Structures are given as structure tokens and as C-alpha cells.
Amino acid sequence: MEILKTEGISKHFGGVVAVEGFSMVQRDNQITGIIGPNGAGKTTVFNLITGAASVDHGSILFMGREITRLPAHRRTDLGIARTFQNIRLFGNLTVLDNMKVAHDMKVRYTLWEEMLRLPRVRRQEREIDEKARHFLAYLGLESYAGQKPQNLSYGIQRRLELARTLMTEPRILLLDEPAAGLNPHEVRSLMDTIRKIQEENVLTIVIVEHHMELIMNICSLIHVLDFGKKIAEGEPEAIKKNEQVLQAYLGEEV
Amino acid sequence: MNWNILLQQIVNGISLGGVYALMAVGFGLIFNVLKFSNFSHGGVVTLTAYVGFFLSRYVIANFIITFLLTAVAGGLAAVVIERLVFRPIRRKGYPISMLIVNSITVAMLVQQFFAVTLGADYYTYPNFIKETALHLGSLTVSKIYLLMLGISAVVLGALTYVIQKTKIGIAIRAASSDIFTPSLMGVNVDFVVSVAFFFSGVLGGITGYLLGMTFTVDPFVGSMILKGIIASIIGGMGSILGGVIAGLLLGAAESLLIGEIGAALTPMVIYGSIILLLLVRPQGIAGKITEIKA
Amino acid sequence: MFYLKVLEITSLYTILVLGVYLMTGLTGLFSLGQGGFVSIGAYTAAIAYLRFGVPFPLALALAVLIGALLGFLVGIPTLRLRRDYFLLVTFGLGEMVRAGLLYLAQLTGGALGMAGMPKRVGLPLILGSIAVITFITYSLKRSRFGRDCIAIRDDELAASMMGINVYAHKMKVFIISSATTAYGGALYAFDILFIEPNLFNWLESAKLIIITFVGGLNSIAGVIAASTIYYSFGEFFRFIDVWRDVLLAVVVILVIIFRPGGLFQGLSLLPSRLRRKWR
Numbered sequence: 015m016e017i018l019k020t021e022g023i024s025k026h027f028g029g030v031v032a033v034e035g036f037s038m039v040q041r042d043n044q045i046t047g048i049i050g051p052n053g054a055g056k057t058t059v060f061n062l063i064t065g066a067a068s069v070d071h072g073s074i075l076f077m078g079r080e081i082t083r084l085p086a087h088r089r090t091d092l093g094i095a096r097t098f099q100n101i102r103l104f105g106n107l108t109v110l111d112n113m114k115v116a117h118d119m120k121v122r123y124t125l126w127e128e129m130l131r132l133p134r135v136r137r138q139e140r141e142i143d144e145k146a147r148h149f150l151a152y153l154g155l156e157s158y159a160g161q162k163p164q165n166l167s168y169g170i171q172r173r174l175e176l177a178r179t180l181m182t183e184p185r186i187l188l189l190d191e192p193a194a195g196l197n198p199h200e201v202r203s204l205m206d207t208i209r210k211i212q213e214e215n216v217l218t219i220v221i222v223e224h225h226m227e228l229i230m231n232i233c234s235l236i237h238v239l240d241f242g243k244k245i246a247e248g249e250p251e252a253i254k255k256n257e258q259v260l261q262a263y264l265g266e267e268v
Numbered sequence: 269m270n271w272n273i274l275l276q277q278i279v280n281g282i283s284l285g286g287v288y289a290l291m292a293v294g295f296g297l298i299f300n301v302l303k304f305s306n307f308s309h310g311g312v313v314t315l316t317a318y319v320g321f322f323l324s325r326y327v328i329a330n331f332i333i334t335f336l337l338t339a340v341a342g343g344l345a346a347v348v349i350e351r352l353v354f355r356p357i358r359r360k361g362y363p364i365s366m367l368i369v370n371s372i373t374v375a376m377l378v379q380q381f382f383a384v385t386l387g388a389d390y391y392t393y394p395n396f397i398k399e400t401a402l403h404l405g406s407l408t409v410s411k412i413y414l415l416m417l418g419i420s421a422v423v424l425g426a427l428t429y430v431i432q433k434t435k436i437g438i439a440i441r442a443a444s445s446d447i448f449t450p451s452l453m454g455v456n457v458d459f460v461v462s463v464a465f466f467f468s469g470v471l472g473g474i475t476g477y478l479l480g481m482t483f484t485v486d487p488f489v490g491s492m493i494l495k496g497i498i499a500s501i502i503g504g505m506g507s508i509l510g511g512v513i514a515g516l517l518l519g520a521a522e523s524l525l526i527g528e529i530g531a532a533l534t535p536m537v538i539y540g541s542i543i544l545l546l547l548v549r550p551q552g553i554a555g556k557i558t559e560i561k562a
Numbered sequence: 563m564f565y566l567k568v569l570e571i572t573s574l575y576t577i578l579v580l581g582v583y584l585m586t587g588l589t590g591l592f593s594l595g596q597g598g599f600v601s602i603g604a605y606t607a608a609i610a611y612l613r614f615g616v617p618f619p620l621a622l623a624l625a626v627l628i629g630a631l632l633g634f635l636v637g638i639p640t641l642r643l644r645r646d647y648f649l650l651v652t653f654g655l656g657e658m659v660r661a662g663l664l665y666l667a668q669l670t671g672g673a674l675g676m677a678g679m680p681k682r683v684g685l686p687l688i689l690g691s692i693a694v695i696t697f698i699t700y701s702l703k704r705s706r707f708g709r710d711c712i713a714i715r716d717d718e719l720a721a722s723m724m725g726i727n728v729y730a731h732k733m734k735v736f737i738i739s740s741a742t743t744a745y746g747g748a749l750y751a752f753d754i755l756f757i758e759p760n761l762f763n764w765l766e767s768a769k770l771i772i773i774t775f776v777g778g779l780n781s782i783a784g785v786i787a788a789s790t791i792y793y794s795f796g797e798f799f800r801f802i803d804v805w806r807d808v809l810l811a812v813v814v815i816l817v818i819i820f821r822p823g824g825l826f827q828g829l830s831l832l833p834s835r836l837r838r839k840w841r
Contacts, residue, residue, distance in 0.1 A: 304646070305646035305649065305650075353815055353819075356819045357818065357819060360819075360822075362818075362822055364645075365590060365592070365645065366818050366822060368592065368645070368646065368649070369592075369771065369772065369775050369814070369818060370814070370815055370818050370819075372594075372768050372771070372772070373768075373772055373811045373814045373815055373818075374811070374815070376765060376768055376769075376772070376807065376811050377807075377808060377811035377812065377815075379765070380807035380808050380811065381808050384805060384807075384808060491764075494650070494653060494654075497650055498650070498654075501647065501650065532661050532664060532665045533661070533665070535654070535657055535658060535661050536658050536661060536662070538654075539651070539654035539655065539657070539658055540658075542650075542651065542654065543639055543640065543651055543654075546643055546647055546651065547639050547642075
């Protein structure tokens with residue numbers, strides 16, 4: 015079934031075209047990649063889908079429902095989760111709290127109950143605590159629960175960002191350059207982790223990446239952007255040989 | 269409607285507006301380069317109002333000399349503040365809120381310091397100008413006000429020239445759009461920041477001198493900075509031209525409003541308008557909207 | 563006797579600091595206009611009691627309600643603004659309150675202020691209030707509310723990406739803070755027994771923010787400690803009282819540069835054993 019569909023979305027910043035007429039369909043249980051040279055508009059596409067930026071034209075549908083004008087936090091509640099190019103963990107919260115925050119929108123107690131710390135609050139807090147620890151353990155991060163993110167290594171922080179998305183009860187994951195800054199060993203580990211998350215949680219995943227090995231290895235479908243427009247779409251083998259794609263990256267006749 | 273009175277009020281207002289414009293630009297310079305609201309600018313204004321006073325009363329009663337010295341003093345003060353208070357925060361990569369808090373603290377420090385040491389008395393600058401008013405047709409224009417306006421115009425013109433045409437001006441503009449890239453090109457960003465603060469401080473010094481000369485010198489002179497900040501926001505944070513236009517507009521509007529509805533209600537109208545403006549057009553007259561990079 | 567008086571005044575101001583702590587310390591909302599809420603709380607209670615014969619407890623409640631309502635109204639247009647604009651607008655609103663109080667002299671006594679309130683507020687009420695407010699603040703901080711506050715303070719965009727409705731959350735924070743501050747103002751009116759429009763200007767509002775930072779953004783106990791020290795300092799050291807603010811300014815600048823978590827950053831309300839039982 016169609017989980018996510020964008021129809022001709024566009025975004026301009028002043029005179030600059032960031033994204034133009036981008037259409038894609040993401041089905042269930044897929045791992046899809048979006049690639050393109052720097053500045054091609056890949057992160058902007060994610061911003062538009064998640065609501066961090068508003069589209070100028072076009073529409074976005076999630077599970078058949080129009081979400082084009084929906085505010086960002088509502089889209090997350092519906093099941094769209096993302097990671098960021100630059101790690102955006104909350105520095106003043108512990109690792110465990112970082113996880114909990116991502117689940118807070120689903121919490122069922124009211125403000126008044128919170129202020130008085132009623133038993134219902136304490137019970138739900140315990141549940142959230144367990145859930146957070148569960149997902150930390152799922153990605154092997156349980157020993158870091160009490161620490162602050164800035165004390166962790168880069169690779170661990172990246173994994174934490176991934177774990178955090180799982181707390182939002184997502185249907186679709188948007189990963190923005192998850193391999194940036196990782197060494198080859200960590201990249202391979204990341205690939206396994208992404209596959210594992212996808213299979214065990216029945217998710218669909220879209221990845222923006224520069225790291226070709228990762229994309230070619232785990233994606234079943236790839237979209238290629240250049241100057242904000244889609245110039246190719248297809249399976250990894252086809253994309254590898256696509257003339258236009260090569261030209262976009264190398265800038266000359268190959 | 270008595271047009272004469274109206275015109276009179278506008279003319280008075282524009283002169284004060286020139287000072288607002290000075291403050292707006294001084295404030296906006298730092299906002300451009302370091303992307304935060306530097307409330308310590310008010311502290312510089314207060315400090316230099318006193319400096320100018322002491323120089324002109326106890327050292328030499330010459331307008332031009334004391335004026336220039338005060339302007340330089342303002343520049344130096346701003347640089348010292350930057351070095352001692354802001355640079356350590358920048359170096360350690362703390363969030364902008366820390367810069368804002370410390371800038372407010374510096375302003376408070378200056379105000380309270382003068383309130384404690386010198387606050388009780390009123391100080392006035394020596395009278396540089398005999399015969400305080402000029403008569404143009406049916407308008408009476410205070411010579412001091414004209415002087416303020418003239419100086420503001422000259423200074424802002426000079427600043428625009430420096431920013432547009434000189435090397436250091438271009439460096440400042442480069443740092444304004446992106447503080448990291450210039451360092452990659454071999455530009456010493458710390459130096460550029462210091463220069464920006466120096467310019468801002470000079471503007472502050474001129475403001476302090478003009479305000480002290482026209483009104484009296486007291487520890488609260490620096491709170492006029494709020495008017496400058498308002499003008500900066502209306503004009504679009506970060507645009508010199510916008511700040512100038514907005515400053516003049518603000519001065520004129522304020523003068524007219526005080527004349528029509530009194531000094532008590534005027535702040536309400538002004539602040540109400542600002543809120544409306546910020547809701548409708550947050551980038552001000554000439555500013556640009558920047559998207560946050562995700 | 564003297565010490566009790568000092569404790570009374572210090573605690574009164576600490577209530578105000580706690581009000582600011584929630585919005586500035588935890589959530590990162592800087593307002594130079596909280597003084598306006600103090601005045602509104604004080605004048606609402608005083609006017610209700612003196613001019614309309616409202617009984618004291620009701621007058622207090624009224625002050626809280628008005629504070630919350632105004633917080634809501636002010637928040638609607640302003641909470642979407644970025645930090646510096648919000649700071650400026652709240653300053654303006656604080657000034658507007660001051661101007662309004664001077665202008666409506668018929669009702670408020672204008673520049674002469676208001677007096678004649680009976681002393682209905684004493685140490686028990688103040689300390690009791692602090693206990694309740696601290697309890698509530700602590701509870702909020704330990705659960706979802708507090709987490710979301712800190713998340714918003716750290717990174718608004720990421721917070722909204724985690725599903726937090728940033729605007730709605732800020733509104734809740736602002737309403738609670740304003741109500742608390744107004745409450746403090748009402749207590750002030752019936753404790754110190756004299757109020758006037760210039761009582762709480764932007765400088766006092768700034769001090770509340772600054773003390774919060776000195777105390778430590780993540781530590782309620784730290785904020786209470788800092789507030790207690792500052793406001794009692796002036797009473798004990800009268801001869802350098804005037805230098806108190808200059809000293810505070812210097813301390814703040816140093817603290818922010820060298821110990822940005824606050825002077826008392828590690829301080830926690832409950833020792834770790836009790837904290838675990840609190841779960």
C-alpha cells in the first residue's frame with residue numbers, strides 16, 4: 015500500500031529554486047534512496063515532507079490523507095519520523111530523556127494530574143521509562159542511559175538518533191545522511207541496523223545519502239535529484255548506468 | 269488641523285529620529301555579525317554620555333574635540349566588552365541565550381554603577397551653542413536638534429561608505445551572511461568582530477554624547493536603546509537603510525503621537541503597532557527571512 | 563525578629579523567581595515584562611479588596627486568575643516570535659502596564675501608589691506558598707512537561723519534529739508563570755502594604771532572569787538558593803547594599819562564562835535515595 019506520496023511539490027527561497035515538481039511514491043516495506051549532488055535539494059524534500067518547511071506548490075499524502083498544510087508536530091504524531099543531517103539531540107537532557115521526549119505526544123495524562131503527581135502520572139512515567147530502555151537496548155545503547163549526548167562518540171550519537179525515532183511509533187522513517195562522518199566499519203554496521211529496523215518493525219524507510227555503497231546496497235529504489243528536479247528513478251543497477259546521473263555528478267560527458 | 273504645529277512636531281521628531289537611527293544601526297551591526305541582540309549597547313550609550321560630560325566640563329570645553337574623543341571612547345568600550353564578556357562565550361560555543369543574558373547584565377552593570385556612584389546629581393553639558401533656536405519661516409527649530417540630525421546623517425553616510433567600499437567593510441558584510449566561511453578564506457574572524465564592535469561602539473558613543481548634550485546625563489540614558497532596538501526591528505534587523513528609515517519614522521511618529529494623545533498613551537500605541545507589525549511582517553521594512561537549516 | 567523579616571521578604575521574591583524559572587530557566591523564554599504581571603497581581607488584589615470589598619482570599623484568587631488570563635492574551639500573538647523579539651515585546655508590554663497604572667489614577671492612585679492594605683500575609687502563608695509552588699514545579703519538571711520544556715529550550719525545530727506542539731506548550735508555560743508571578747504580586751501588596759507603578763520595572767524583571775541563570779537552569783534548588791542569597795544579602799549588608807546589583811552583575815557575567823550550568827548546578831531538591839523512591 016502507499017504510505018507516502020508527494021505530487022509535484024516545489025519550494026522556492028527568494029529567487030532560488032530549491033525543489034521543483036518532485037513526485038514520488040513510497041510503498042510499505044521499502045527502503046528507498048534519494049541521491050544527488052550537493053545542493054540538489056534533498057534535505058529540502060525531507061523538510062517539506064515533515065513540515066519543517068511549507069510547500070509552495072503540490073501536495074503530500076500520507077496513508078491516503080492530505081497532510082500538505084498540517085503542522086510538523088501533527089505529522090510526527092501520524093507516524094512520520096526523521097533524523098537530521100546535523101545531529102539534533104537535546105544536549106541538556108540525558109540519553110534516556112531524549113528517548114522519552116520522542117514519545118511524549120502519546121502520553122495520556124493531563125497537565126493538572128502532572129502538577130499533582132497523581133498515581134496515574136507515575137504509572138505512565140514508569141511505562142515510558144521501560145519503553146525508552148527497551149529501544150535503547152534494541153540498538154545496544156542501554157549503558158548510556160544516564161549520560162548527556164555530548165559525552166558520547168559521534169557514531170553512538172547517530173545510533174541514538176535512530177533509536178529516538180522508534181519512540182515516536184513511526185510508519186515511515188526519513189533518514190537524512192545517516193552515514194555522514196562514519197568510518198567504513200560503522201557504515202556497514204549502520205546498514206545492518208537499518209535493515210534490521212525495517213524488517214523487525216515493519217517500516218518503510220527513505221534515505222538521503224551521499225554514501226554510494228550504502229545506498230546501492232540496501233535500497234530497492236532510488237530517486238536522483240539535480241538542481242531541485244528529479245532526473246532519474248529506478249533500481250540501483252539502472253541508476254548506476256544512467257547517463258544523466260553520471261553527468262550530474264561528474265559534470266561532463268562520460 | 270494646525271499644519272504648522274504638526275510640521276513643528278514632525279521636525280522635532282525627525283531630529284530625535286536621527287539618534288534613534290544611530291542606535292538602530294549600532295545595534296543592527298552586531299545583530300548582523302553575531303546574530304544576537306546586544307543590549308550592552310545601552311550600557312555603552314550611558315557610559316559615553318558621562319564620558320562626554322566629564323571631558324567637556326573638566327578637560328576642554330571644545331565641542332569637536334570632546335565629541336570625537338567620546339566617539340572613540342565608545343568604540344573602545346564596546347571592544348573591551350566584546351573581549352571580556354562575549355568572546356569567551358563564543359569561543360566555548362554556548363547558545364545565543366547566554367550572550368543575550370550577559371548583554372543585559374552588562375547594561376544593568378553600567379546603569380547601577382552610575383546610579384551608585386554618580387546617580388544622585390544631574391549633570392549637564394556646557395552650552396556649546398548660543399541662541400538655541402533657529403527660525404525658518406513659521407517653524408522654530410532647536411539648533412541642537414538640527415545639530416543632532418546633521419551629525420547623524422554625516423555619520424551614517426560615512427558608515428555606509430565604509431561598509432560598501434572598504435576592505436574591512438566587505439569583510440564585515442561577509443561575516444554577516446556566514447560567520448564561518450570568511451575564516452576559511454583567511455579572514456581573521458575575531459578581528460572582524462572586534463572591528464564591528466568598534467564601529468558599533470563609536471555609534472554608541474556619538475549617541476551617548478548627543479543624548480547627554482541635548483537632555484541631561486543620568487544612569488538611565490541607556491534605556492533609550494529600546495527605541496533604537498524598536499527601530500532596528502521595524503526597519504528589518506540587519507539592514508542599515510531600513511534602520512535609518514525606521515528610526516526617522518519612529519521619531520516623527522512618536523512626536524506626533526505625544527502631541528495628539530499625550531505621553532502616557534503614546535508608548536501603548538507604539539508597542540501595539542510593533543506587535544502587529546511583527547505578526548504581519550516579521551522581517552520589517554527591508555529585512556530578509558532566513559530559513560533554518562535542518 | 564529581624565531574621566524573620568528578612569526571611570519573609572526573601573521568600574516573597576523567591577516566589578517571583580520561581581515563576582520566572584519555569585518559563586526562562588526551563589523553557590528559554592526571556593521576558594523583560596514579568597514586572598508587569600507582578601504589578602497586575604498586586605493592583606488587582608489591592609483594588610478588589612479596597613475598592614470593591616472583596617474578601618482577601620478571593621482577592622488573591624482573582625489576582626491569579628487575571629494573571630493567567632492576561633498571560634493567555636499576551637501569549638497569543640507573542641509566543642510565535644523569536645527569542646529577541648519576544649524579549650522586546652514583553653518589555654514593551656511591561657512598560658505599557660506601568661503607563662496604564664499611572665494613567666488610570668482614579669482607580670490606582672496613580673503615581674502616589676496605593677496603601678491601606680491590611681497585613682494579611684505573613685511568613686506561614688509565604689513559606690507555604692513556596693512549598694506548594696516548588697512541589698508543582700518539581701513535579702512538572704520530572705515528567706513530560708519538564709522534558710518538553712528543556713527540549714524546546716535546546717532545539718525548537720527538533721522538538722516539533724518529535725511531535726511536541728511547541729506553541730501550545732509555550733502557552734501553558736507562560737500562563738502558569740504569569741499566574742504564579744501575579745500571585746507573588748498579590749502577596750506583596752498585602753505584606754509590604756504599599757505598591758506603586760514603578761515598583762517592578764524592566765530592571766527587576768531582568769534581575770529575576772539573571773538570578774535564574776546564576777542559580778542554574780536545571781536546578782530548582784539552585785535557583786531558590788541563589789534567590790535567597792541575593793535578596794537577603796541586601797538586608798544583612800546594608801552598607802554595601804547599593805553595590806549589590808553591581809556585584810550581582812559581575813558574578814553573573816563570570817558564572818555564565820565559567821560555569822554556565824549555574825553556580826549551584828549540581829544541587830538537587832531531593833537526595834538521590836529519595837529521588838528514586840519518588841518514582
